[in-house]
Amino acid sequence: MKKEESRKLTAQELPVGDIVEASTAVEFHTGSWRSQRPVWDSNKCIHCLVCWxxxxxxxxKITSxxxxITVVTGIDYDHCKGCGICANECPVKIKAITMQQETK
Ligand code: SF4
Ligand code: SF4
Incomplete structure (x- = not known):
């Protein structure tokens, strides 16, 4: 009986693979997970960008x-999950961001 030949496939013999399209969280509105929302006060903000x-x-959200000069323009509520880090990191005396209970 003839022994079956074992060999590696060539590149041409390999099955064609799929290319999975890359995705980003931008497509998911994670803001719906939020129980508290950051509220930004433009009058108090000194645009230090610590929150950003x-x-x-x-x-x-920022713009020039x-x-x-880069300045803060607000909060992207479609994606903000309400973690409160921005409000916590905003310079204490300024408190340009405060966390408030989310309402429906
Ligand atoms: S950390 Fe506070 S003061 Fe600084 S840019 Fe953000 S909101 Fe404005
Ligand atoms: S730090 Fe947290 S609460 Fe502030 S904007 Fe970002 S996700 Fe929202």
């Missing part, structure tokens, strides 16, 4: 003003 750099969900 601290937010684990990239939910602090006419002098090309």
């Amino acid at each position: 750099i601290s937010c684990p969900d990239n939910s602090i 003003d006419e002098k090309k």
Whole structure:
């Protein structure tokens, strides 16, 4: 009896694989998980960006003003999960972000 030949497949013989499309959390509105919401006060904010750099969900909205200085413009409530880190990290005396009970 002839022994079956065992060999590695060539690249041309390998089955074609699938390419799974990459995704991001931007497509999921994780803000619906929130029980408390951060409320930003534009009058108190000094635009130090501590909240922006601290937010684990990239939910602090920023833009560049006419002098090309980066400023906070608000909260992305579609993705903010209400963890409260931004309010905690905002300089204590300023309290430009406060956490408030989420309402339906
Ligand atoms: S940490 Fe507070 S003061 Fe600083 S940018 Fe954020 S909201 Fe404004
Ligand atoms: S509460 Fe948490 S998720 Fe929402 S903006 Fe503040 S740091 Fe980001």
